[in-house]
Amino acid sequence: MVTIKEVAQRAGVSITTVSRVLNNPGYSISPATKERVLQAVAELDYRPNALARGLLKKGISAIGLVVPDISNPYYPEVVRGVEDVASRLGYTVILCNTDRDIDKVRRYVRVLLEKRVDGIIFAGGGIEGSDDDFLRPDLKVVLIGRHGLDLPSVQVNNVKAAFQATEHLIELGHRRIAAITGPEASTTSLDRLMGYKKALKEYNLPVDGSLIQKGNFRPEAGYQATKNLLSIEERPTAIVTANDQMALGAIRAIREAGLQVPGDISVAGFDDVCVASYFDPPLTTVSVPMYSMGVRSMEMLARLIANEKEKRRVVLETKLVIRQSTGPRYRREG
Amino acid sequence: MVTIKEVAQRAGVSITTVSRVLNNPGYSISPATKERVLQAVAELDYRPNALARGLLKKGISAIGLVVPDISNPYYPEVVRGVEDVASRLGYTVILCNTDRDIDKVRRYVRVLLEKRVDGIIFAGGGIEGSDDDFLRPDLKVVLIGRHGLDLPSVQVNNVKAAFQATEHLIELGHRRIAAITGPEASTTSLDRLMGYKKALKEYNLPVDGSLIQKGNFRPEAGYQATKNLLSIEERPTAIVTANDQMALGAIRAIREAGLQVPGDISVAGFDDVCVASYFDPPLTTVSVPMYSMGVRSMEMLARLIANEKEKRRVVLETKLVIRQSTGPRYRREG
DNA sequence: AGGTTTTTAGAAAACGTTTTCTAATCGGCA
DNA sequence: TGCCGATTAGAAAACGTTTTCTAAAAACCT
Known part of the structure; x- marks a missing residue:
């Protein structure tokens, strides 16, 4: 790699001058030398070393x-x-x-x-x-x-967002609403779960532990969790998932059980990833910017x-x- | 930020020694000084400056x-x-x-x-x-x-891969097979188009320009392109898209027209993105590693x-x- | 005990810049 | 002509490392 020294040599000036031509627009330089420097820079294809600069600055x-x-x-x-x-x-x-x-x-x-x-x-x-x-x-x-x-x-505000999603389902008449969460370490998932619970409480619905399934943001998890949900005695009529991928998995599981979305079970996702509107059915979800x-x-x-x-x-x-x-x-x- | 000099001072050694303790496992250092240096490093929470090292190395x-x-x-x-x-x-x-x-x-x-x-x-x-x-x-x-x-x-080998996808459709009995491409600048898309054409020729099917629609890898493009395809006189019975997202869009358009996938029109995607198997119907596609x-x-x-x-x-x-x-x-x- | 090797440590150069300080040149003015 | 300020340019220090070279001390040998 060519250095500023070589540029200076070729232009017949000091490295100071080269440096000034290159990045000190305030400093006054004679047009002639400026030209010479620029020419040398071009000829040698000089690339200032950002490490050296970074060391200083x-x-x-x-x-x-x-x-x-x-x-x-x-x-x-x-x-x-x-x-x-x-x-x-x-x-x-x-x-x-x-x-x-x-x-x-x-x-x-x-x-x-x-x-x-x-x-x-x-x-x-x-x-x-x-x-x-x-x-x-x-x-x-x-x-x-x-x-x-x-x-x-x-x-x-994930709490509020999940509250709204859950509320939407409650307003549609759902009473047994399940939730599929993300990994426990995710505060995002935690907040969404909290919003879900808050909505249930607000509307005087019981928070049923068996309706809360642990997931991991992947479609498989949504699928598996939903299979679990479908096997419980009084199955939910709606599911909120902590992201859209798991909603896809949920829909899959529901259909495999011979049920329809949203006819038998409603599914709401979270995030609104770019293909969410192209899912079948187009996914109700919370759009996160x-x-x-x-x-x-x-x-x-x-x-x-x-x-x-x-x-x-x-x-x-x-x-x-x-x-x-x-x-x-x-x-x-x- | 604390420098190697400060570490040296605190440990009562030269910077050379500090440097050697830290990254010259081959060099022999007395246990005592080594200990002092390490202690100083820990106490000062010293982080070597990668820029300085990078400048040298x-x-x-x-x-x-x-x-x-x-x-x-x-x-x-x-x-x-x-x-x-x-x-x-x-x-x-x-x-x-x-x-x-x-x-x-x-x-x-x-x-x-x-x-x-x-x-x-x-x-x-x-x-x-x-x-x-x-x-x-x-x-x-x-x-x-x-x-x-x-x-x-x-x-x-995108040519070969697209060839196989197209061949698959041909073997299923399809004769009018459409293609939806990616942006023209994408060689990937170009190659896939070439494989498509090659398969048609190999099986003595005509390459019909009106069946080749320009897309851009986004679902909307697949949707729009498919609407175009559906409006032509003798519509295709199968579509290969240059990626999975556009396949989604295509399926959407087909359904909106009151047709079924694959009943009326088959759709094959490309890439096998992680949710492809969760689409409805699960997407036939070429898995790219x-x-x-x-x-x-x-x-x-x-x-x-x-x-x-x-x-x-x-x-x-x-x-x-x-x-x-x-x-x-x-x-x-x- | 004296020389030789080995171990341990430091001084200084080098990496490629930017910037401060100093110096030369020039123009203008009395 | 001589002086002063402005313009233009360079020398050298600094940034924080690694590494080469040198040197002191310690260990080893006969």
């Missing part, structure tokens, strides 16, 4: 983006939002998948810190236990979603890095999208 | 991963494969979304080069026009998919970086997965 204009698993359809949208803004602002995004494994989190944080990223965005929980690495004041952090820590964050969450979190982080004052928390709106996977109880008779 | 153990769009469901799996291997090998992954925009590609390559990544993995085309940045011998590059350039690559492609490409890149000799090209196997979205022509009568 502290920070290399990079941020870390930590997610549980990029192949979970929830995250790509978020990541894209972050990356779009980062790129626009001149930052580079280092992607890390943790699988919610605390050791992986620790390892990644260590690496990111060593690489002197300017900040870190954590999406999708699992960082509570990882020491106080996040509390060091020199490290800029933004959280996506709710975590145990008091740090700037971009959230969605994933892309915007990415965008906002990166914007916050940038302000944090610039030491501008920044509000601690942003809560974005969700929206219940009623499609055709939910319908009135006993629609067939109706 | 050239390269910061990072690679660039360039994809068209992470929110296209094809890529998260690939990215995950790359990241898993990268992480295991001590590399960090910088993610870039180009939207197949040549200017963005150029900008990203420039940034990656300046940041002195050890190598770059390009997924999903669109780099043909971007000068000869990829040909500089000091830059290690691995391509995922077919590109115009002769560089090490991980591929899948996306995760493995990520894994293999990163493994290749690592060997390239280590200057080990490496074969220029790896072709992974696809597999036609026959589910229930395809069936014999005129099954209803059959």
Whole structure:
């Protein structure tokens, strides 16, 4: 790789001058030398070494983006939002998948810190236990979603959202409404479960433990959980799942049992992934602004890095999208 | 941030010694000083500056991963494969979304080069026009998919795969088989189209331009393209789409027209995204080993970086997965 | 006891920039 | 002509490491 020294030599100037031509628009340079330098830069195809610059300036204009698993359809949208803004602002995004494994989190944080990223965005929980690495004041952090820590964050009111989804089902006349959750470590899933319970209580419906099935955000889990639900004596007439993938699995299980959606059982999902409206039937779900969450979190982080004052928390709106996977109880008779 | 100098001071040794304790397991150090150094490191929570090290060693153990769009469901799996291997090998992954925009590609390559990544993995085309940045011998590059350039690559035989999918439909008795393509810039889509045509020719069926609809990998495109197809005089009895999302859209359009899948029209997808088997009907599609492609490409890149000799090209196997979205022509009568 | 090797430690150079400080040149003005 | 401020350019320090080279101390041998 060609260095600034070689450029200087070729142009017959000092490295100082080269540096100034390249990134000190304020400094006055004679047109002649400027021209010579630019020519040398072009001829040698010189690429300034960002490491050297970063060493001096502290920070290399990079941020870390930590997610549980990029192949979970929830995250790509978020990541894209972050990356779009980062790129626009001149930052580079280092992607890390943790699988919610605390050791992986620790390892990644260590690496990111060593690489002197300017900040870190954590999406999708699992960082509570990882020491106080996040509390060091020199490290800029933004959280996506709710975590145990008091740090700037971009959230969605999952409790309220799940409340609305459940309420929607109650208003359709359903009384036995089941829930299929995500992994226990997911605060998102926890909040959604809480909203579900809250709605039941609000409407004086019993919270029946056997109607709450543990899942893991994958379609298979929705499928299996629903099979369990169908086998209990008085089966539910509606199911809320903690994400859209599991809703798909649920629908599959219901149909395999010879029942219809929403005729026999209504199913509501969560997230509104891009194909949700193309499912059959089109999925009633809660739309979560994933892309915007990415965008906002990166914007916050940038302000944090610039030491501008920044509000601690942003809560974005969700929206219940009623499609055709939910319908009135006993629609067939109706 | 605390530096090695401060650690040395606190431990009462030279920085050389600190450096050696930390990363020169071969060098012999007296247990006493070693202990003192380690203690100082722990007390000060010292994090070596990877930029400084990278400046010296050239390269910061990072690679660039360039994809068209992470929110296209094809890529998260690939990215995950790359990241898993990268992480295991001590590399960090910088993610870039180009939207197949040549200017963005150029900008990203420039940034990656300046940041002195050890190598770059390009997924999903669109780099043909971007000068000869990829040909500089000091830059290690691995391509995922077919590109115009002769560089090490991980591929899948899309021509053959599409041939098989089309052949499958032909064997089911279909004669008017439509194709819905991806964006024109996608060589993947181009190859799939070629395989489709090849199969038709092989079986002496005419290649009818009106049966080839242009799409863009999104469900809406599949939907719209299929509406077009349904409106032509002698409509097709089967459709191959360039990816699974568009197949979903196609199925939607078919049903809206009051027709059945596969009863009236068979639909075959491409990729086998994780929810494909949960669609209704479960989607016949060509399974593409996306995760493995990520894994293999990163493994290749690592060997390239280590200057080990490496074969220029790896072709992974696809597999036609026959589910229930395809069936014999005129099954209803059959 | 004296020389030789081995062990342990430090000084200083190097990596490629940016930036501060200093210096030379030039133009303008009295 | 001589002086002053403005313009233009360079030398050198700094960023935080790793590594080479050198040297002191310790251990080993005869």
